[in-house]
Amino acid sequence: MHGLGFVSGLLGLMAGVLGGEQWVPFSLPWETSPEALASARFLLDAPAGKHGFITVREGHLAFEDGTRARFWGVNLSGAACFPPKEVAEKVAERLAHFGFNLVRFHGLDSGWGGASLFDPRFKDTQHFDPEQLDRLDYLIAQLRRRGIYVNLNLHVARRFTSADGVPEAEWLGYAKFCTIFHPRMIELQKQYARDLFTHRNPYTGLTYAQDPAVIIVELTNENSLLGGWRSGFLRGKQTSRPTNTTWTDIPPAYGAELTRQFNEWLRQRYPTREALARAWGEGARSGGEQRLVNGDFAQGTEGWSLSQSKPAAGEWKVVKEGRDGRPCARVDITASSDSRWHLMLTQRKLTLQKGMKYRVAFWAKASTPRTLGVEVCHDGPWRGYGSARFSLSEEWQPFQFTFTAPEEDDSVRLSFHLAEALGTVWLAEVLFHEAPIDGLREDEDPRRGTVRRLEPEEFASVTAARFRDEARFYFETERRYYEEMSRFLKQDVKVRALVEGTNHNYGLPSLWAQSLMDLVDCHAYWQHPSFPRQPWSRTDWTIGNSPMLDEPQRSTIAALCRSSFLGKPFTVSEYNHPFPNEYGCEAPLLIAAYAALQDWDAVYF
Structure with a gap:
C-alpha cells in the first residue's frame, strides 16, 4: 500500500507540474562523472x-x-x-x-x-x-x-x-x-x-x-x-561520371580487364574451344518466333498504344530515326509523374505458356541519360511476370531480359514505362519470343578473348553450365583476393x-x-x-x-x-x-x- 501511495503521489505531482505547464528541461550530458551510478x-x-x-x-x-x-x-x-x-x-x-x-x-x-x-x-x-x-x-x-x-x-x-x-x-x-x-x-x-x-x-x-x-x-x-554481378554492377558500360559513388557500374577499362581475366580463366580450365563448347552445350536451343505484332514498327503504330494517366502526358509516332534509318517509335514525354507506369507504350493480347522461358529484347536511346522500365504482366488486374530497368544514353544500345512464366495466361501485355522524366525516348527492333538458351556462341573463343560475361538480364537465357562457370570464376577471384590480402597482412606485415x-x-x-x-x-x-x-x-x-x-x-x-x-x-x-x-x-x-x-x-x- 505504501508503494501505491508513493506512485499515486508521484502521479499527482506530475499532473500538477504538467497542468501548470512547468516543463523541466531534460538532457543527457555529454560529460559524465566516472563515479556516476548509472554507468556500465x-x-x-x-x-x-x-x-x-x-x-x-x-x-x-x-x-x-x-x-x-x-x-x-x-x-x-x-x-x-x-x-x-x-x-x-x-x-x-x-x-x-x-x-x-x-x-x-x-x-x-x-x-x-x-x-x-x-x-x-x-x-x-x-x-x-x-x-x-x-x-x-x-x-x-x-x-x-x-x-x-x-x-x-x-x-x-x-x-x-x-x-x-x-x-x-x-x-x-x-x-x-x-x-x-x-x-x-x-x-x-x-x-x-x-x-x-x-x-x-x-x-x-x-x-x-x-x-x-x-x-x-x-x-x-x-x-x-558475386553481389556486384547479380546487381548489374559489373557490366563495364559507364558512359559518364556516376552520381552514386557507392553502388555503380564499373568503368569500361575495368570491365575489359575483368573480361580478360575471365577468358584467361576459361583457357586454363578448358584445353580447346571445342571442349568449352561441349561443356556449355547441354540444354542449348534456338529462340522461338516473334510473338509481337509489328515489333519493328515497319507497319507504323499498328499493335501499339500509348496509355496516359495524369499528371503524366506525352505523344508518340513512328519515325525513321532508328539504326541505319530504320523505323522506330519516338515518344516525347511532356509531363512526368512519380509513378513511371502513368505513361506506357504497350502491346496487349499476348500469351504465355507456364514454365516457358521468354526473352524481351530491343534497342533504345534517349535525349538525355535516364532510366527505362520494361514489364511483362497480366493485363488487369495487374500481376507481374517479368521486368527490368535499364539506363539509357544518347546512343543506341541493345537491351534484353528473360523470365520464366509462372502460369498460363492469354491476356498479357508488354509495357515500356516512360513517365518518370521529361524528354524523348526512341525504341526500335522490339522482340518478344521464347528465349534462346545459349551455350558458347559462334563468335566467342576464349583464346581470342571474345567470350562475353553475362549481365543479370541474360542469366535465364544461357545453359546452367555457362552460368555456373562464370559464378565459379567470380568466387575464385574473390577468394584469391581474400587469401592474398590475409597472407600479406599476416606474413609480410606481421599483423596479429x-x-x-x-x-x-x-x-x-x-x-x-x-x-x-x-x-x-x-x-x-x-x-x-x-x-x-x-x-x-x-x-x-x-x-x-x-x-x-x-x-x-x-x-x-x-x-x-x-x-x-x-x-x-x-x-x-x-x-x-x-x-x-x-x-x-x-x-x-x-x-x-x-x-x-x-x-x-x-x-x-
Whole structure:
C-alpha cells in the first residue's frame, strides 16, 4: 500500500507540474562523472590487450590466456575517427560510461566530414596526413586505457586518383568491385595496409600490427564480385561520371580487364574451344518466333498504344530515326509523374505458356541519360511476370531480359514505362519470343578473348553450365583476393589481429569465400532509409515506420541467422533501426537477446 501511495503521489505531482505547464528541461550530458551510478563502465576490463592477442577457439573469439572475448561495439566514421585531443578524451570516457568495449574505425580512407588519413597536399592517396594520423593515434590510446578494443577497416570509400596510376579514376566512385580484381588496386591496398600497420603509435609505443588492442582488420566494406554481378554492377558500360559513388557500374577499362581475366580463366580450365563448347552445350536451343505484332514498327503504330494517366502526358509516332534509318517509335514525354507506369507504350493480347522461358529484347536511346522500365504482366488486374530497368544514353544500345512464366495466361501485355522524366525516348527492333538458351556462341573463343560475361538480364537465357562457370570464376577471384590480402597482412606485415573479408550476405558462394577468413561478419538495418531521387541525400529520403516485432520472417534477426557459419566467430559490425523510426527502442534489446541466444561474438551500432 505504501508503494501505491508513493506512485499515486508521484502521479499527482506530475499532473500538477504538467497542468501548470512547468516543463523541466531534460538532457543527457555529454560529460559524465566516472563515479556516476548509472554507468556500465564496470563491464570493461582495462586496459585493452591485458589478456594477450585475440585468437579463435572452438569457433569463438578468445584471448591468448583463454578468456572468452565478446564485444558490444560502436562505429566511428570519417571525420569522427580524428577528433581533437581534448574531444578524444571525452569520446573515450563517454563510450566507457555506456559499456562499449569495441570501436570500429570505419572510413579512415573516406573523406566523410572533410577528413581522412590522406594528406590533401598530395594528388595521390598514398601519403598520410601527419595531423590526422596523430589524432587517430591519440584516440586509440585513450580507448585502450579504458579497456576498449579496436577494429581497423582498410578499403571503405577510398577515392583513387589518376596520380595513383589507376585508369578512369574519375569514374570509380568508391571503387567497389574493382578493388577485388584489379592488380594495381590490390597493390595500392597492400601499400596502404603496410603503411598503417607498421606505423608506431607514439602514445602506446606499439605498431598497430603488434598491438593486442587491435583485434580485427576488415579488408573491404560491403564489397563482393558475386553481389556486384547479380546487381548489374559489373557490366563495364559507364558512359559518364556516376552520381552514386557507392553502388555503380564499373568503368569500361575495368570491365575489359575483368573480361580478360575471365577468358584467361576459361583457357586454363578448358584445353580447346571445342571442349568449352561441349561443356556449355547441354540444354542449348534456338529462340522461338516473334510473338509481337509489328515489333519493328515497319507497319507504323499498328499493335501499339500509348496509355496516359495524369499528371503524366506525352505523344508518340513512328519515325525513321532508328539504326541505319530504320523505323522506330519516338515518344516525347511532356509531363512526368512519380509513378513511371502513368505513361506506357504497350502491346496487349499476348500469351504465355507456364514454365516457358521468354526473352524481351530491343534497342533504345534517349535525349538525355535516364532510366527505362520494361514489364511483362497480366493485363488487369495487374500481376507481374517479368521486368527490368535499364539506363539509357544518347546512343543506341541493345537491351534484353528473360523470365520464366509462372502460369498460363492469354491476356498479357508488354509495357515500356516512360513517365518518370521529361524528354524523348526512341525504341526500335522490339522482340518478344521464347528465349534462346545459349551455350558458347559462334563468335566467342576464349583464346581470342571474345567470350562475353553475362549481365543479370541474360542469366535465364544461357545453359546452367555457362552460368555456373562464370559464378565459379567470380568466387575464385574473390577468394584469391581474400587469401592474398590475409597472407600479406599476416606474413609480410606481421599483423596479429584477426582478418575478415567483407561484411554482407551476398549469397552462399560469397559466404563460402568469407568463411575462409578468421571470422564472418554481416550488416543489417531494419527499414534502412531509401533515397528516391538523390543517392544519400540528407533531405530527400523516406523510411518505413513499423515495429520489427510485427514481421518476424522479414526481420534483421532472421537474415543475420542465415549468415553465420559453423565453426567461425560471427560478428555484426553495423546494426540499427534508423531514426526517426518510432519503434527504434526495440533495436538494442532484440539484437542483444538474439546475439546471446545464438552465441554471437560481437555487435556494433
